[in-house]
Amino acid sequence: MKKKILGVLASILILGYSQSFAHCQIPCGIYHDDLRFHLIEENIETIEKSMVAIQELSKSKDPLALNQIVRWIDNKEKHAEKIQNILWQYFFTQRVKPVDPKNAKAYKHYLKKLELINRINFLAMKSKQSVDTNITKEMKKLLKEFEKLYYEDKKHKH
Numbered sequence: 001m002k003k004k005i006l007g008v009l010a011s012i013l014i015l016g017y018s019q020s021f022a023h024c025q026i027p028c029g030i031y032h033d034d035l036r037f038h039l040i041e042e043n044i045e046t047i048e049k050s051m052v053a054i055q056e057l058s059k060s061k062d063p064l065a066l067n068q069i070v071r072w073i074d075n076k077e078k079h080a081e082k083i084q085n086i087l088w089q090y091f092f093t094q095r096v097k098p099v100d101p102k103n104a105k106a107y108k109h110y111l112k113k114l115e116l117i118n119r120i121n122f123l124a125m126k127s128k129q130s131v132d133t134n135i136t137k138e139m140k141k142l143l144k145e146f147e148k149l150y151y152e153d154k155k156h157k158h
Contacts, residue, residue, distance in 0.1 A: 031095065036086050037147050040120075043079040043086075044143065047127050048136035050076035055131050080124040083139075087121050096150075109153065116146035 050072045057065040057072070096117065099110035123139045 033095065033150070036090050037143070040083050040086055040143055041140070043083045044136050044139045046079045047076050047083075047124075047139075048133050050079070051127075051131040051133050051136065077128050080128045083124040084121050087117050087124075091150075092117050109149070113146065113149055116142055116149065120146065 053072045054069055054076075057069045092114070096110065096113045099106045101107045120139055120142050123135050123142070127135045127139070
């Protein structure tokens with residue numbers, strides 16, 4: 001497993017971050033779900049760290065602090081967008097497959113996954129507008145819920 005993750009990380013460095021996480025959208029069968037969950041979690045932590053830094057630096061009147069605040073804001077925005085890209089380009093588009101509504105249990109499970117993707121995405125957007133770390137705490141909670149539900153599907157191939 002560590003070799004797989006290291007291989008994916010090497011690919012990221014070689015191909016560039018944005019290309020690697022848009023994924024190819026052809027049925028290549030190469031998916032690293034665990035890595036995607038880890039990356040979302042890491043991005044949430046980065047947003048939270050940015051929020052705390054912005055709050056702390058805002059207490060200062062030093063012009064350098066203002067410069068650093070701008071940099072932390074930019075960092076927070078970029079990491080929120082990374083979360084949104086992984087959620088929509090990877091999970092929504094490719095990994096959470098539509099289910100026949102006639103299969104009530106499977107359809108309910110499917111709708112719950114879509115709801116969680118949307119709620120996390122919404123909070124990623126809200127994190128761009130705020131420095132309230134309650135947003136990141138809620139994102140972490142919802143991500144864990146989505147991850148658990150995602151892996152409950154016994155038919156899901158990894």
